[in-house]
Amino acid sequence: MDVLYHRCAGLDVHAETIVVCALVGEEEHIQKEIEPFPTFTKDLFRLLKWLEDRRITHIAMESTGVYGKPVFNILEDYFDITLANAQRIKNVPGRKTDVLDAEWMAKLLRHGLIEKGFVPPADIRELRDLTRLRKKWMGQLTAEKNLIHKVLECSNIKLSAVISDIFGASGRKLLDRLMKQGYIEEWEIDACIHGRMKEKKAQIQESLFGTLTAHQLFMIRQSWKHIEYLESLIQEMDHRIDQLLQADQQELELLMTIPGVKKETAAVIIAEIGVDMGQFPTSQHLASWAGVAPGNHESAGKRKSTRTTKGNPHIKSALCEAAWALSRCKNQRLAAKFWSLKSRRGTKKALVAIAHRVLIIVYYMLSRKEPFREQPTH
Template sequence: MDVVYSHVCGLDVHKKNVVACVITPQAKEIRTFSTMTEDLLSLLDWIKQHGFTHVAMESTGSYWKPIYNLLEMEGLQTLVVNAKHIKNVPGRKTDVKDAEWIAGLLRHGLLQGSFIPNREQRELRELIRYRRSLIEERAREVNRIQKVLEGANIKLSSVASDILGKSGRAMLEAMIAGETDAVVLSELAQKRLKNKKPELIKALNGLVGPHQRLMLQAQLRHIDDLDALIQQLDEEIKRRMLPFEEDLERLDSIPGVARRTAEHILAEIGTDMTQFPSAAHLCSWAGLAPGNHESAGRRKSGRTTKGNQKLRSTLVEAARSVARMKETYLSSQYHRIAARRGANRAAVAVAHRILTIVYHLLKRKQTYIELGPHFYEERKRQHVVKQAIRKLEALGLKVTVEEVIQPA
């Protein structure tokens, strides 16, 4: 094979050490370094001394990040490659051989780097992913409160849609303070929940023990702490998102995509769509494209490919919120697919369509245009008409089509 790059370096990265293999036209050299910053700087000096222009390594967990940060600062062409794409042939496997294999593939131009955004976007992505983790943790803590209430024979969630709303929060704090009278607790209901006092009295008639009051108090305090952290992250993310307000508004116009969802999408894919050859390529990178598994002329599993799980889960969540909407193009697509393929496949299909729309909106700098809930029916109607005309003309008949206006 032809040599594409003459001076290359392959890195086999681990938690405690990194094995580096450098290949030049004159020789090959292998050295092992610790992953402490001081030793990584020595690795960087060693690479620069040999005049290397290209470096490649596996995307091993998060262990590649410290090395990539230093190489990026020096302006070296660094490829972080999916481990699945550089799997070595079966046989003796050592760290040295892995580093040699990576360097050999890079030397002949056989590696393709993964999409690594710039440092600012990586920082924004970390903030938004951490905020999402806190939101998920808050939801789990709310479920724990519900579990404690069920254990105390309190059926508050059967009457109130949100047990941590103003009414539910007041009732929980009264329970923690030692109030056990269901009638007194029901008097804390506000707004529309006041109309359900008879049901509330039944639901609040339970047996709350001292240990359950202690758990409820700790859980409410934990939720308050999480709310404060989420608010703090919201402010920082909003500040970093100021240059992308126009793109956020474009994405926010898509049904099912709210402000936080739009922020998450931009943090994962950025605003420059030239890094993805097509919308299909972007959907495949996000893990929303159907798999391709065919053998002996038979199509087998069509499971979606592996990809960016954070982005995929966000888009599927947006697709499920679209399903609860009415009179939209995406909701009609969801229900049309769900009727014959199931809700899960429909959610993935709509998530795929949302990401396709995002790609074109960011690339063309346009706003979302709603096609309406009857887009598919209208397109199918036109197809049926054209097909009928072709069949009649094939029989030698001249066809004139006139639309009948239906009476109001």
């Protein structure tokens, strides 16, 4: 086999140790050196010096999540680093030690047999951290709101049956009065409700008649404090995300021209795949990486499975949310396609299929820097 890189190394990264195997020289005279390093910061800089002394140009390491990030951050400016998919570089069964793993990666890299994983630039990685944390906090916010719903139902306060969103402007005022004194007088309801809620005054008054105990009030107040705290954190997070998106404002606005894609979803898409589509050879490579492409498992002429791969769960969920919002849009071909697929294949498969199409559109929009243009259905 042809040798592509004459000075390369394989890194087997763990929480406490890194085993390095360096391969230097031509095919007839290969010099192999193996050295273990601890993972403290000073040892990572010692690793950097060790690699530089041997004039290493290319490095391969498994994508080991959080353990590999400090190593990558220190070495990325000095070497061409290939993040390898652990599933695709498995060695012969039974041959499994840290030294053998590092040597196997170095050999594969030497002959160009490791497919390079996608690693976005530092600013996109920072944006990715923020959007993922924001999603986590939004989940906690929803959980606290559901807990308040549960306590109100237990006390037979049916406010959610009358007001669709009890955490809207009118609902929040009613909950605030309820938490302060445990009940709401009829004249107080007028001061809390606004607009079309005035028409539901009698129903609201009846729904508020329940049996709130001191314990239930305490539970609601605790959840309410957590909700207010989370909302303040999310507001700060949104401000920070806006700052990081300043450099990609053009791409953000392009993505928001897609029906069903709002600012938060567009931010997640940019955070997960970046704005440079040159990282992906084709749109289908991107779809496979994201986990929204149909599977391909064929044997003896029979197609056995079309299940999608796990892919990137963060962008996959964002695309499915966008697909669900798009399905509600009128006069859109993708919406019509969703309902057609839903009737034949079910909701979940239809959502993934539309998410796949949306991602293909995103790929070409970002590649060509063109806004979304859709011919309406008639």
